Amino acid sequence: MEVDRVIPYHPCLHPLAHHTVPRLHLPVAPKCNTRCGYCEREIAPHATSVVAPGLSGTLLSPSQALAKTREFLHRWGESAVVGIAGPGEPLANETTFNTLRLISREYPEITLCVCTNGLALPERCEELQDLGVRHLTITINGFDPLVVAQIQPIVNKDGRVYEGKRAAEVLFENQSAGLAIAVEVGMVVKVNCVVVPEINGNHVLSTARKVKDLGAHVFNPIPLIPRGLFRDMNEPDACYMAHLRSLCSSIMPVFHQCKQCRADAEGIPGKEKVR
Ligand code: SF4
Ligand code: SF4
Numbered sequence: 001m002e003v004d005r006v007i008p009y010h011p012c013l014h015p016l017a018h019h020t021v022p023r024l025h026l027p028v029a030p031k032c033n034t035r036c037g038y039c040e041r042e043i044a045p046h047a048t049s050v051v052a053p054g055l056s057g058t059l060l061s062p063s064q065a066l067a068k069t070r071e072f073l074h075r076w077g078e079s080a081v082v083g084i085a086g087p088g089e090p091l092a093n094e095t096t097f098n099t100l101r102l103i104s105r106e107y108p109e110i111t112l113c114v115c116t117n118g119l120a121l122p123e124r125c126e127e128l129q130d131l132g133v134r135h136l137t138i139t140i141n142g143f144d145p146l147v148v149a150q151i152q153p154i155v156n157k158d159g160r161v162y163e164g165k166r167a168a169e170v171l172f173e174n175q176s177a178g179l180a181i182a183v184e185v186g187m188v189v190k191v192n193c194v195v196v197p198e199i200n201g202n203h204v205l206s207t208a209r210k211v212k213d214l215g216a217h218v219f220n221p222i223p224l225i226p227r228g229l230f231r232d233m234n235e236p237d238a239c240y241m242a243h244l245r246s247l248c249s250s251i252m253p254v255f256h257q258c259k260q261c262r263a264d265a266e267g268i269p270g271k272e273k274v275r
């Protein structure tokens with residue numbers, strides 16, 4: 001990856017930091033405002049060896065998350081990263097904001113980050129910034145409504161349910177607006193794009209171009225983990241992903257190391273303790 005000066009030493013953004021900087025994911029956000037075909041949200045205390053986003057061994061309340069954060073920072077030091085990545089959509093859960101508030105009050109200097117589908121980002125971005133979030137990951141699977149509707153066919157925005165092509169349009173209109181606001185307020189933004197070869201495989205490059213134009217700093221194409229409604233679909237192989245990442249690298253910095261960690265991951269990515 002071409003490491004631009006703007007890319008901070010953060011495990012989700014910088015290739016070297018990924019192997020050295022520990023991160024804690026606080027599973028405080030169970031609800032979601034969309035329905036992705038590949039999603040299988042699960043609180044599974046015994047599924048200790050399964051690695052997938054949307055999966056967590058437990059759910060924490062904001063005060064339990066603060067206690068967990070204290071323990072984690074005591075062990076790893078305050079240069080570790082604390083983030084919220086599910087198991088649902090962080091911005092669709094007030095517990096996310098309550099947790100960030102508690103943590104930023106006690107640890108105003110630590111690095112806080114959030115992963116989001118971007119649907120509620122336009123109205124919540126400045127609040128995230130006020131709470132000390134400076135790094136954001138947004139998952140954007142494309143900008144063609146007929147393509148995105150096959151991956152995310154339902155969204156719920158401001159109490160209204162949208163389906164099909166309109167759902168996809170509402171989703172990427174909000175993702176685009178939210179991404180632009182995040183960049184404007186000074187956040188460093190990585191965009192994840194879940195690669196489902198049969199659906200959006202031919203749209204990943206155009207997605208990279210568009211998010212670059214919107215100001216994203218890093219692009220992270222990640223292979224489909226066949227779960228949920230997409231459990232019978234093909235996972236792109238390493239060769240397919242390497243080729244795609246290399247093509248995207250000519251457009252903007254690409255992250256190559258992501259292993260798509262769990263909503264309750266903790267430690268150095270790839271070297272987590274076995275739960
Ligand atoms: Fe932060 Fe999201 Fe990366 Fe976790 S996956 S460290 S929450 S940006
Ligand atoms: Fe699942 Fe995240 Fe999609 Fe919601 S946005 S359905 S939690 S993958």
Ligand code: SF4
Nearest residue numbers: 012258259260261269
């Ligand atoms: Fe971020 Fe992916 Fe690394 Fe997890 S595995 S810390 S989601 S880059």
